[in-house]
Amino acid sequence: MNSRNSTEWWRSAAIYQIYPRSFADANGDGLGDLPGITSRLDSLKSLGIDAIWLSPFMTSPQKDAGYDVADYCDVDPIFGTLSDFDAMTSKAHDSGIRVIIDLVPNHSSDAHPWFQAALAAGPGSPERARYMFRDGKGENGDTPPNNWESVFGGPAWTRTTNPDGTAGQWYLHIFDSSQPDFDWTNEEVREMFRGVLRFWLDRGVDGFRVDVAHGMIKADGLPDYTPPAEGGSMGGNTPLGLEPGIDDIATEEDEGAPYWGQEGVHEIYRDWHLVLEEYEGDRVLCAEAWVYPLSKMAKWVRPDEMQQAFNFPYLETPWEASALRTVIDESIEAFGAVGAPSTWVLSNHDVVRHASRLALTAENPQGHGIGPKSPGQPIREVGLRRARAASALMLALPGGAYLYQGEELGLPEVIDLPDDSRQDPTWFRTNREKYGRDGCRVPIPWEAGAPAYGFNDTGAAWLPQPSDWDRYARDSQAGVEGSTLELYREALRLRREHTLGLGTLSWVDGLPDAVAAFSNGNVTVIANTGDTAVALPEAFASAEVLLASAEFDGASIGPDSTIWVRTP
Structure with a gap:
């Protein structure tokens, strides 16, 4: 196990x-x-x-x-x-x-053998019980069973046609009408x-x-x-x-x-x-x-x-x-x-x-x-x-x-x-x-x-x-x-090298509101989400820069940019 x-x-x-x-x-x-x-x-x-x-x-x-x-x-x-x-x-x-x-x-495709069998078998059959077939509302069942809408737009119900050409039951499709929902009960x-x-x-x-x-x-x-x-x-x-x-x-x-x-x-x-x-x-x-x-x-x-x-x-x-x-x-x-x-x-x-x-x-x-x-x-x-x-x-x-x-x-x-x-x-x-x-x-x-x-x-x-x-x-x-491409390669390499995926996050406080900064092991990440540059915090002035998403002059982090630095 x-x-x-x-x-x-x-x-x-x-x-x-x-x-x-x-x-x-x-x-x-x-x-x-x-x-x-x-x-x-x-x-x-x-x-x-x-x-x-x-x-x-x-x-x-x-x-x-x-x-x-x-x-x-x-x-x-x-x-x-x-x-x-x-x-x-x-x-x-x-x-x-x-x-x-x-x-x-x-859901499956309406071309799935199970759904085709359900259409052929008719109401009340074991084949239809695999999907969400329901009778419609109203005297002739002309109204869908409820008001649900499809994720893709339009009604989430489609009415079937009986072999004799008359209107039949409705089936549920939360997505397209070609995608009937299974009945997971x-x-x-x-x-x-x-x-x-x-x-x-x-x-x-x-x-x-x-x-x-x-x-x-x-x-x-x-x-x-x-x-x-x-x-x-x-x-x-x-x-x-x-x-x-x-x-x-x-x-x-x-x-x-x-x-x-x-x-x-x-x-x-x-x-x-x-x-x-x-x-x-x-x-x-x-x-x-x-x-x-x-x-x-x-x-x-x-x-x-x-x-x-x-x-x-x-x-x-x-x-x-x-x-x-x-x-x-x-x-x-x-x-x-x-x-x-x-x-x-x-x-x-x-x-x-x-x-x-x-x-x-x-x-x-x-x-x-x-x-x-x-x-x-x-x-x-x-x-x-x-x-x-x-x-x-x-x-x-x-x-x-x-x-x-x-x-x-x-x-x-x-x-x-x-x-x-x-x-x-x-x-x-x-x-x-x-x-x-x-x-x-x-x-x-x-x-x-x-x-x-x-x-x-x-x-x-x-x-x-x-x-x-x-x-x-x-x-x-x-x-x-x-x-x-090279930014991603380097980030993934450093992620492995410093086992960041298994690390622990702690936030760095005292920075401008537009900055999100955290430490994960011996790597500190500083992200500037604002539209103006921010000064590199003095505590990291001598830290080794491992990664920068944009040009970094060593003194300020530009707008919409992230750097990684190694801390002792």
Whole structure:
């Protein structure tokens, strides 16, 4: 049996998220694939990460970029084969890189054999009991069972058609209509997913990132619920990157949406914990749980449940010193209270890249995305400067760190995607009012001047890449002093050398309000979130500078910049 102790790798790991369709394309069809990932693993090894997390690559109609799964135990042909997966996993392990894969248990694709069987079997059947089918309201059942709205916009219920052409029952889909929700009160569903876990664990995966880990269980009676107008799409109610602090997001007494954060989800993860303990080594479960406050999120990582939970309150905190101090303190306290490490994350495949988000000047709730007509357009230079400083701060914090592909290159959100190239369901289900997440999913650049910037050798890309990305290409930055890539490499190297992920944080007091400074072991991190330079504290005047996110003259720390110094 595994036990929690300081040797568990995930407590301090730097984990790199790969969005497979946008990482590297080996066959030139414009979509990234598993052989492409394998071909680029050496670059990730040189970056200095400990593990990779792959977004979905399982068999899917791809109506939501693979988060609509039709077969949980196979690879979609657009990404390769199971043999390709095995080869990738083997090379990763040989390179000292662990492999985490995405698991989508809240819902399946409507192309899943179970859902097709449910449609054929009809009301009251065991097949329909695997999903959330309900009769409609009103004399003819013409009204949906409740007023819930889809995360992607529009109603969360779709009505079926009976074989004779008459209108039938409704089924629940918290996301797209092609993504029917499982009924997790059904033991058959639970047993199926135990089998899915074992299938991939037998193939050597080191863990699972669990999509919508705060979903799955719905409140009894499926009561009506209207979310706050200012809320993000996945729960909580604060616009990304604007509100100063997290104290007023929610309270323990705030029940929130009846489809998020229900107590019954914890029984599922206690069961999964036991499945993972059947296997040698430290296997992990990481929760995508958009729940607040942090003391509630910590329930997902109690000793008999999951190992990690994404720290979305940290991601949603603006670049402002007092707010950062608050969320860091609350994170360490909340997760530490249950014996778990905090995680730290600034970008992923669902949010505006932080090289743009941190320079927004208008509210931008999670899931809305930004496009040409969005208010508060970011200033690219400001965003990159803040992103470098924020990443330098994050990588010195004790706990686990998650990086999203391309952030080590300083990639901004792609704002000017043509309307006819957008593919996110949010774009279509909101009648093109919300841009969605395509802007953070554009294929990343590897080589300047190459077709598709080296994403492949044909120039094809499933989302168009900007024409000015030569500056961000990996080969344009490799070995270049001061580049964002080299900043990340050095930060990750120093993080390992000084075991910062396993360290203890103590704040440095007596500094200007715009400065957040802390010590972790013999490393002190000083971040200036203000718009004017601040003098280096006299106590550190003779300290060795280990890292600087921007030019540092040895006397003052510039606006939006972070330095690391070694203290005796």
